[in-house]
Amino acid sequence: MIARVVVDVPVNRTNRPFDYRIPPWLRPLVQVGSRVVVPFGPRKLQGYVVDVTDQPEEGTGRLRDVEQVLDDTPPLTPELIRLGEWMSRQYLCPWVTAMQAMIPAVLKGRSEKWLKATDLLDETACGQSALLWDVYRKRQLPLAEAEKRFPDEAMLVPGWIASGLLETDYQVRDRITRKQQSFVRCLLEGAELTSAIDSLPKRAEQMRRVLELFAAHEGQSFSVQTLREELGITRSPLKSLEQRGWVAIEQVEVYRDPYAQRRFAGGEKPSFTPQQEAALKPIGGQIAAGEYGAFLLHGVTGSGKTEVYLEAIERTLAAGREAIFLVPEISLTPQMVERFKARFGADVAVLHSALSQGERYDEWRKILRREVKVVVGARSAVFAPFQNVGLIVIDEEHESSYKQEETPRYHAREVALWRARENNSVVVMGSATPSLETYALAARGRYTLLEMPERVGSRPLPRVHVVDMREELRAMNRSMFSRLLYEMIGDRLAKQEQMVLFLNRRGFSTFVMCRTCGYTLRCVHCDISLTYHKTNHTARCHYCGYTIVQPARCPECQSEHIRFFGTGTQKVEAELARLFPGIRVIRMDVDTTSRKGAHEELLHKFRTGQGDVLLGTQMIAKGLDFPRVTLVGVIAADTSLHLPDFRAAEKTFQLLTQVGGRAGRHELEGDVIIQTYTPEHYSIVHATRHDYPSFYREEMMQRRRTGYPPYYRLVLITFSHEEVPVVIRAAHSVADFLRPRLAETTILLGPVASPIPRIKDRFRFQIMLKYRDEPRLSDLLAQAVDVFEEGNKQQKVLMTIDVDPHVLL
Ligand code: ADP
Ligand code: ZN
Ligand code: ZN
Numbered sequence: 001m002i003a004r005v006v007v008d009v010p011v012n013r014t015n016r017p018f019d020y021r022i023p024p025w026l027r028p029l030v031q032v033g034s035r036v037v038v039p040f041g042p043r044k045l046q047g048y049v050v051d052v053t054d055q056p057e058e059g060t061g062r063l064r065d066v067e068q069v070l071d072d073t074p075p076l077t078p079e080l081i082r083l084g085e086w087m088s089r090q091y092l093c094p095w096v097t098a099m100q101a102m103i104p105a106v107l108k109g110r111s112e113k114w115l116k117a118t119d120l121l122d123e124t125a126c127g128q129s130a131l132l133w134d135v136y137r138k139r140q141l142p143l144a145e146a147e148k149r150f151p152d153e154a155m156l157v158p159g160w161i162a163s164g165l166l167e168t169d170y171q172v173r174d175r176i177t178r179k180q181q182s183f184v185r186c187l188l189e190g191a192e193l194t195s196a197i198d199s200l201p202k203r204a205e206q207m208r209r210v211l212e213l214f215a216a217h218e219g220q221s222f223s224v225q226t227l228r229e230e231l232g233i234t235r236s237p238l239k240s241l242e243q244r245g246w247v248a249i250e251q252v253e254v255y256r257d258p259y260a261q262r263r264f265a266g267g268e269k270p271s272f273t274p275q276q277e278a279a280l281k282p283i284g285g286q287i288a289a290g291e292y293g294a295f296l297l298h299g300v301t302g303s304g305k306t307e308v309y310l311e312a313i314e315r316t317l318a319a320g321r322e323a324i325f326l327v328p329e330i331s332l333t334p335q336m337v338e339r340f341k342a343r344f345g346a347d348v349a350v351l352h353s354a355l356s357q358g359e360r361y362d363e364w365r366k367i368l369r370r371e372v373k374v375v376v377g378a379r380s381a382v383f384a385p386f387q388n389v390g391l392i393v394i395d396e397e398h399e400s401s402y403k404q405e406e407t408p409r410y411h412a413r414e415v416a417l418w419r420a421r422e423n424n425s426v427v428v429m430g431s432a433t434p435s436l437e438t439y440a441l442a443a444r445g446r447y448t449l450l451e452m453p454e455r456v457g458s459r460p461l462p463r464v465h466v467v468d469m470r471e472e473l474r475a476m477n478r479s480m481f482s483r484l485l486y487e488m489i490g491d492r493l494a495k496q497e498q499m500v501l502f503l504n505r506r507g508f509s510t511f512v513m514c515r516t517c518g519y520t521l522r523c524v525h526c527d528i529s530l531t532y533h534k535t536n537h538t539a540r541c542h543y544c545g546y547t548i549v550q551p552a553r554c555p556e557c558q559s560e561h562i563r564f565f566g567t568g569t570q571k572v573e574a575e576l577a578r579l580f581p582g583i584r585v586i587r588m589d590v591d592t593t594s595r596k597g598a599h600e601e602l603l604h605k606f607r608t609g610q611g612d613v614l615l616g617t618q619m620i621a622k623g624l625d626f627p628r629v630t631l632v633g634v635i636a637a638d639t640s641l642h643l644p645d646f647r648a649a650e651k652t653f654q655l656l657t658q659v660g661g662r663a664g665r666h667e668l669e670g671d672v673i674i675q676t677y678t679p680e681h682y683s684i685v686h687a688t689r690h691d692y693p694s695f696y697r698e699e700m701m702q703r704r705r706t707g708y709p710p711y712y713r714l715v716l717i718t719f720s721h722e723e724v725p726v727v728i729r730a731a732h733s734v735a736d737f738l739r740p741r742l743a744e745t746t747i748l749l750g751p752v753a754s755p756i757p758r759i760k761d762r763f764r765f766q767i768m769l770k771y772r773d774e775p776r777l778s779d780l781l782a783q784a785v786d787v788f789e790e791g792n793k794q795q796k797v798l799m800t801i802d803v804d805p806h807v808l809l
Pocket of ligand 2: 514
């Protein structure tokens with residue numbers, strides 16, 4: 001038997017399967033999708049089995065052996081292997097890199113493999129084997145140790161795994177998450193417990209609460225975390241109870257399920273509105289028929305899209321298939337997860353980048369072991385290793401976080417569509433502000449367009465007021481708050497209603513400039529301005545992390561008038577405190593949310609009324625649903641309009657529409673105030689009227705005029721190296737290769753210096769291709785990669801190809 005293996009050497013030359021013989025003792029474990037170790041030249045490499053056959057491709061020569069199989073169950077399915085091959089062609093990345101992107105980081109990194117006893121391993125099964133006896137007694141043993149102590153039996157291990165006596169598991173050291181696994185068990189019961197409660201001194205209030213809880217739930221254990229959250233206690237009463245011998249605090253090994261200890265309520269289905277029914281009919285039809293279908297669900301915020309998704313998922317499960325629900329990282333809030341858990345209970349796995357590596361691995365294993373049927377997750381959850389995907393939902397399909405900005409530079413929407421075609425399943429893309437690309441395809445009939453123009457319960461969309469900040473200046477108001485916004489904030493404070501203030505952070509440069517000579521602080525490694533951070537008076541580069549202490553004098557002219565410019569969230573916070581003494585502001589930005597769990601904590605504080613204002617950047621713009629918010633203010637709407645990005649108007653429109661959707665979602669009506677210096681810009685005009693179709697028409701005209709997507713498609717090729725002549729030479733060699741081979745209608749721009757010409761001391765040049773019809777493009781680019789690699793054996797120029805790029809810097 002022969003395994004065809006794609007090895008982990010991510011260059012073009014090795015981007016194909018190589019044949020290896022499968023030695024007899026490994027046969028039980030080798031399947032398509034297995035991760036293996038194989039010899040490659042003088043090295044040993046990891047690789048993926050993409051085919052198992054008895055026909056060697058490379059007829060001649062003696063084949064070398066597969067040396068190891070790394071997992072009991074292949075981490076990839078045959079479908080995902082084919083997907084990897086497609087991605088490799090589509091995105092010009094090595095096949096192996098595409099496959100690596102589909103599995104949890106734990107499997108790639110250094111982690112220890114353990115042998116574990118299963119229920120089948122009993123004394124009879126252990127028989128004569130010293131190894132089995134050892135595992136049986138200890139329940140688990142590091143594989144390396146087992147092989148060292150029982151070398152004669154090492155070869156038998158794969159067979160035992162295949163027959164189910166042993167299983168293997170990767171263990172990651174992950175102290176943070178394990179620490180939270182301590183549980184408290186009460187050692188008293190009945191009368192003992194009652195008299196213990198009576199014997200407590202009056203001031204031991206916290207201890208009393210704990211014991212009373214145990215009295216009410218006899219025989220039950222609670223995690224320390226649950227007790228602290230539910231009873232609002234500190235750790236010390238638990239310690240005191242332990243010292244008295246009344247409770248035991250134990251480390252319990254459970255799945256590192258970050259949501260396990262919460263209680264989920266609700267989950268009842270509403271009766272659908274007519275527009276929900278109208279959307280569910282065709283979606284449900286395709287699901288029932290088990291046929292491919294792609295839908296764009298265009299519905300205003302609050303129109304009930306999420307209920308449609310939930311119902312579609314339910315019908316998919318009823319049809320015996322599995323569902324993937326994708327959300328942008330940023331809106332994968334506990335609230336969202338709760339809604340799913342309430343509906344589908346333990347059938348749901350959650351994949352979130354805020355999880356620790358170990359937690360992610362555990363969630364992913366639930367999918368692989370068929371313990372769940374629904375996956376909720378960000379971009380990479382589109383690779384969930386289900387066997388029978390029936391539905392993929394992409395919520396907020398316009399979000400740029402669905403595009404991965406490192407190799408493989410895939411778009412989750414395209415991957416979802418590929419999987420749906422492959423499996424005869426359904427894709428539902430939903431948004432209040434669809435991307436132009438998607439809407440244009442829906443308009444042309446490639447996707448079925450489903451419109452939900454009304455909010456549930458006919459709640460009115462919030463009133464939108466546009467404030468021209470130029471008028472404010474003329475009226476001598478130099479504050480960052482217009483008179484109207486100032487008034488309304490005061491009004492909401494008086495009524496004790498909540499508000500959200502939004503700072504369009506993109507483009508808000510809090511850079512440091514000398515007011516005497518105009519000198520700005522710049523990164524010494526990258527050609528961009530440093531960003532000022534108030535907390536520790538430093539200026540930091542957002543690309544490479546280079547940080548300096550804010551200088552007291554200008555390095556250029558020695559002037560003392562060097563200070564930071566621009567409006568950051570911290571500055572707004574300070575201004576609010578000055579204007580409205582006592583106002584409670586919860587600030588959410590990169591600084592306050594970098595710690596794990598901080599994001600969630602801040603939102604919880606706001607939700608439970610511990611703040612009047614939620615102040616933040618993009619991260620508060622979407623997905624959040626707060627009943628008591630009746631005012632949304634956008635401090636400066638147009639900052640993102642001036643970025644060198646052909647999507648600037650689209651992103652501004654999306655942001656304003658999304659932010660507006662935050663107000664008046666419930667019984668209370670809401671106001672939205674948009675402050676801007678360009679109130680006449682069409683993205684702002686149409687956003688204030690919640691008018692997507694008009695925005696779409698106007699923006700499409702712009703795109704046609706300037707030659708951008710969806711009229712043209714783009715490929716961005718970027719080169720970088722420490723020396724300018726070297727990088728220019730490489731860029732020209734590729735451009736010279738491509739130019740004569742491209743279609744006549746295709747435009748090749750460059751090579752030119754990139755908009756950010758230097759990052760981390762590497763100089764950057766780029767080539768941009770704009771094309772309408774270029775059927776052989778993938779082949780051509782693959783050849784270009786060969787040409788590039790051939791000329792770049794020593795030079796270490798980096799080349800990246802970005803197909804349908806989102807970031808043009
Ligand atoms: P969207 O995802 O479009 O923003 P949601 O699905 O979150 O909208 O619905 C908005 C609100 O309306 C939610 O609070 C939801 O529970 C409620 N809702 C949705 N559909 C119905 C319905 N058919 N009947 C009553 N309430 C509904
Ligand atoms: Zn100066
Ligand atoms: Zn830098």
